[in-house]
Amino acid sequence: DAKTTQPNSMESNEEEPVHLPCNHSTISGTDYIHWYRQLPSQGPEYVIHGLTSNVNNRMASLAIAEDRKSSTLILHRATLRDAAVYYCILRVSGGGADGLTFGKGTHLIIQP
Amino acid sequence: GAVVSQHPSRVICKSGTSVKIECRSLDFQATTMFWYRQFPKKSLMLMATSNEGSKATYEQGVEKDKFLINHASLTLSTLTVTSAHPEDSSFYICSASGTFSDTGELFFGEGSRLTVL
Numbered sequence: 592d593a594k595t596t597q598p599n600s601m602e603s604n605e606e607e608p609v610h611l612p613c614n615h616s617t618i619s620g621t622d623y624i625h626w627y628r629q630l631p632s633q634g635p636e637y638v639i640h641g642l643t644s645n646v647n648n649r650m651a652s653l654a655i656a657e658d659r660k661s662s663t664l665i666l667h668r669a670t671l672r673d674a675a676v677y678y679c680i681l682r683v684s685g686g687g688a689d690g691l692t693f694g695k696g697t698h699l700i701i702q703p
Numbered sequence: 704g705a706v707v708s709q710h711p712s713r714v715i716c717k718s719g720t721s722v723k724i725e726c727r728s729l730d731f732q733a734t735t736m737f738w739y740r741q742f743p744k745k746s747l748m749l750m751a752t753s754n755e756g757s758k759a760t761y762e763q764g765v766e767k768d769k770f771l772i773n774h775a776s777l778t779l780s781t782l783t784v785t786s787a788h789p790e791d792s793s794f795y796i797c798s799a800s801g802t803f804s805d806t807g808e809l810f811f812g813e814g815s816r817l818t819v820l
Binding site: 625627629632633634635636637640678689690691692693694695696 | 707737747748749794796797809811812
């Protein structure tokens with residue numbers, strides 16, 4: 592899997608939007624951009640994924656740069672329950688046979 | 704979304720004993736299951752990949768004789784830590800993928816925390 596770069600940690604206030612950046616300058620044309628998050632003492636949880644266009648779901652939005660070399664996960668209104676480590680991972684199309692390669696992720700801290 | 708369940712969630716054992724951790728896909732058939740290990744304040748490390756009915760593929764540096772993986776059915780994979788020692792204490796997490804997502808979305812279990820005394 593191609594490498595991604597994320598800030599080690601970010602801090603935000605409750606009920607405010609959060610923008611989590613991810614750089615993936617070596618992304619290939621068949622790589623999907625996946626985001627997972629891991630709450631304390633739990634397994635990772637799928638958040639969202641996209642290929643080229645921006646994506647929205649009930650959890651978050653994913654904004655993908657036009658050149659696809661970076662992306663931003665957007666939590667529109669953070670709650671204390673969103674405090675977690677967020678991982679940005681590139682995954683080839685149809686990559687179901689390969690495990691995910693986790694980087695260090697971004698530790699998101701939410702202040703009440 | 705699809706549900707993956709692990710059991711037990713916590714286990715404490717004495718050094719030298721073996722421990723089995725189960726991973727089940729509850730509402731889908733998991734053609735491939737993965738086992739990860741996570742040490743405190745570290746990221747997840749892939750240990751092995753298992754496909755139903757075939758031998759697991761282990762990542763470099765993971766001892767296959769110590770971490771026995773069985774994927775006997777499309778809904779169950781087991782990880783057995785044999786002759787466990789304190790350095791094997793870790794958070795073990797399984798994940799599974801099915802045939803329904805061609806983008807390779809994975810679903811993870813809740814994790815199993817192993818403490819070896």
